[in-house]
Amino acid sequence: MINLAALFKRQLAREALLHRRQVRLIINSCLFFLMIMVFFPLTMPPDPALLRTIAPGLIWIAMLLAMLMSAERLFQQDYDDGVIEQWLVSGYPVSLIVSAKILMHWLLNLLPILLFSPLLAILFGLTVYETLILMLSLVCGSPAILFLCALAAAFSTGIKQKGVLMALILLPLTIPVMIFGSAALAAAMQGFAVQAYLALLLAMSLVAAGFLPFAIAGVIRISLVD
Amino acid sequence: MMNQFLQWVAMGGYSIYIWPAYGLVCVVLVMNLLGIKWQRQRTRKKLHQWFKKQ
Amino acid sequence: MWKLLYQLASPKSFYQTSRRWVPWLGGGAFFLLVVGILWGLVFAPPDYQQGDAFRIIYVHVPTAFLSMALYAWMGFLALLLLIWRIKMAGVILTMCAQVGASMAFLALVTGSIWGKPMWGAWWVWDARLTSELILLFLYGAILATGNAYQNKEQGDKVVAILTLVGLVDLPIIHYSVYWWNTLHQGATFSVFAKPKIHASMLYPLLLTLLGLSLYCLLVVVLKARNELLLRERRQRWVRVLMEGEGV
Numbered sequence: 001m002i003n004l005a006a007l008f009k010r011q012l013a014r015e016a017l018l019h020r021r022q023v024r025l026i027i028n029s030c031l032f033f034l035m036i037m038v039f040f041p042l043t044m045p046p047d048p049a050l051l052r053t054i055a056p057g058l059i060w061i062a063m064l065l066a067m068l069m070s071a072e073r074l075f076q077q078d079y080d081d082g083v084i085e086q087w088l089v090s091g092y093p094v095s096l097i098v099s100a101k102i103l104m105h106w107l108l109n110l111l112p113i114l115l116f117s118p119l120l121a122i123l124f125g126l127t128v129y130e131t132l133i134l135m136l137s138l139v140c141g142s143p144a145i146l147f148l149c150a151l152a153a154a155f156s157t158g159i160k161q162k163g164v165l166m167a168l169i170l171l172p173l174t175i176p177v178m179i180f181g182s183a184a185l186a187a188a189m190q191g192f193a194v195q196a197y198l199a200l201l202l203a204m205s206l207v208a209a210g211f212l213p214f215a216i217a218g219v220i221r222i223s224l225v226d
Numbered sequence: 227m228m229n230q231f232l233q234w235v236a237m238g239g240y241s242i243y244i245w246p247a248y249g250l251v252c253v254v255l256v257m258n259l260l261g262i263k264w265q266r267q268r269t270r271k272k273l274h275q276w277f278k279k280q
Numbered sequence: 281m282w283k284l285l286y287q288l289a290s291p292k293s294f295y296q297t298s299r300r301w302v303p304w305l306g307g308g309a310f311f312l313l314v315v316g317i318l319w320g321l322v323f324a325p326p327d328y329q330q331g332d333a334f335r336i337i338y339v340h341v342p343t344a345f346l347s348m349a350l351y352a353w354m355g356f357l358a359l360l361l362l363i364w365r366i367k368m369a370g371v372i373l374t375m376c377a378q379v380g381a382s383m384a385f386l387a388l389v390t391g392s393i394w395g396k397p398m399w400g401a402w403w404v405w406d407a408r409l410t411s412e413l414i415l416l417f418l419y420g421a422i423l424a425t426g427n428a429y430q431n432k433e434q435g436d437k438v439v440a441i442l443t444l445v446g447l448v449d450l451p452i453i454h455y456s457v458y459w460w461n462t463l464h465q466g467a468t469f470s471v472f473a474k475p476k477i478h479a480s481m482l483y484p485l486l487l488t489l490l491g492l493s494l495y496c497l498l499v500v501v502l503k504a505r506n507e508l509l510l511r512e513r514r515q516r517w518v519r520v521l522m523e524g525e526g527v
Contacts, residue, residue, distance in 0.1 A: 176456035238332035
C-alpha cells in the first residue's frame with residue numbers, strides 16, 4: 001500500500017497521460033464552446049451594446065454545456081475497461097482517486113477555454129479588465145460546475161440513455177454557480193466591485209471539491225456493483 | 227335561487243381562473259389514485275405469472 | 281412509540297400495520313378536503329383587494345407547502361437509508377418522489393393561474409416562483425434517476441444521495457435566486473406579503489392543508505404497499521397473502 005499523497009500524484013499522472021493520448025476529446029469540447037460563442041452573435045442583430053449585455057450569461061452557459069459534454073465520458077471508459085472495479089477493491093479511498101481524476105480533467109479542459117478569453121474579448125467587445133475578471137471568475141467557478149457534472153456522470157454511467165438524465169440532474173444544482181458567475185462579469189462591466197462574487201464562487205468551488213467526491217464515490221460504489 | 231347559484235359560479239368575474247385551477251387539482255388527485263389502482267392490477271398479474279413459473 | 285417504528289421498519293409488518301390506516305387516511309382526507317374546499321369556495325367572504333380570485337389560495341398554499349415538506353421528509357428518509365441502512369426508508373423515499381412532483385406541479389400551475397388576474401402575467405421571475413420551478417426540476421431528476429435503475433435497491437440508494445445533494449443545495453439555490461431577482465428587478469411588490477388573514481378565511485385553509493397532507497400520506501402508503509408486494513415476492517408472507525386473495 002502506497003501512501004495517499006503518492007496515490008494522488010500517480011492518479012494525476014495517469015489522467016494526464018490518458019488525456020494526452022486522446023487530445024481529440026478536449027478539442028471536441030473546445031469546438032463546442034466556440035460554436036456557441038460564434039453562433040449567438042450570428043443569429044442576433046449585431047448590436048455591440050446587445051452583445052455586451054448578453055456576453056456574461058452566454059459565456060457561462062457555453063462553459064456549462066462544454067463541461068457537460070466532456071464529463072459524459074468521465075467514467076465511461078474506465079467503467080468499460082474494468083478500472084473502476086479495481087478502484088473499488090483496491091482498498092484505497094475511491095473519493096481520493098475520483099478527486100485526482102476530476103482535478104486533472106478540470107485543468108486540461110479549462111485551459112483551452114481560458115486561452116480563448118482574449119478571442120471572446122474581441123468578439124464581444126470586452127475591455128482588458130473585464131477579460132481578466134472573466135478569466136478569474138471562470139477559474140473560481142468552473143470547479144463547482146465540473147464536480148457537479150462529475151456527480152451527474154456518476155449517476156448515468158452504466159445506464160443506456162444518458163444525455164437527458166445528466167442535464168436534468170445538473171439543471172437545478174448548477175443554478176447558484178451560474179448566477180454568481182455571470183453576475184461577476186456583469187458587475188465588472190458596470191464598474192462595481194467584484195471581490196464578493198469571486199469569493200462566493202471560490203467558496204462554492206471549494207465546498208464542491210471538498211464534499212462532492214464522497215458523494216460521487218458513494219454513487220459509484222452503489223451503482224456499479226452488481 | 228338559481229340567480230344566486232349562477233352568481234356564485236361566476237365568482238365575481240374570475241371564474242375562468244378559479245374553476246380550471248380547482249378542476250386541474252381534482253383531476254391530478256384522482257389520477258394519482260387511479261394510477262395506484264392500475265398499478266396494483268398490474269402487480270397482481272405480474273405476481274400471478276411469477277408464482278406460476280415457480 | 282418505538283414499537284411502532286420497529287413495526288414500520290420491516291416490510292411484512294409495515295404491510296400489515298398500514299392496512300388498518302388506509303380507510304382512516306382515505307376517509308379523513310376526503311372529508312377534510314371536501315369541507316375545506318366547500319367552506320373556502322362558498323362561505324368565506326370575498327377578499328377586500330383580490331375579490332373572489334383569492335380563493336385559489338385554498339389549493340395553492342397546501343400544494344406548495346406539501347411540495348416542500350415532502351422534500352424535507354425525503355431528506356430525512358435518505359439519511360435513514362444511507363446511515364442506518366433501513367431499507368424500508370428507501371422504499372418510502374422513492375414513493376414520496378412522485379407525490380411530491382405532483383404537488384410541485386400543481387403549486388406552479390395554480391400559482392400561475394392566480395398570478396394572471398393579480399399581476400397580469402402568467403409568469404414572473406420572482407424568487408419564490410423560480411425556486412419552486414427548480415424544486416420541480418429536482419423532483420424530475422429524482423424520478424428519472426430512480427426509474428433508470430433495474431435493481432430497485434440500488435435505485436433507492438442513488439436516489440437518496442441525489443436527494444441529499446439537492447437538499448443541501450436548496451437553500452443556496454433559493455438565496456442565490458432571491459439575490460439575483462432583487463438585483464435585476466428591483467422590488468416591485470412583495471408577492472407574499474401576507475396581510476394578517478382573517479379567521480373566516482384562515483380556517484378553510486387549515487382544513488385543506490390538513491386534508492391534502494392526509495391525502496399525500498395515503499398515496500405514499502398505498503404505493504409503498506404495492507411496491508412491497510413486488511419486492512418481497514420471494515417471501516412466504518407474500519405468497520400466502522396472494523393465494524388468500526386468489527392470485
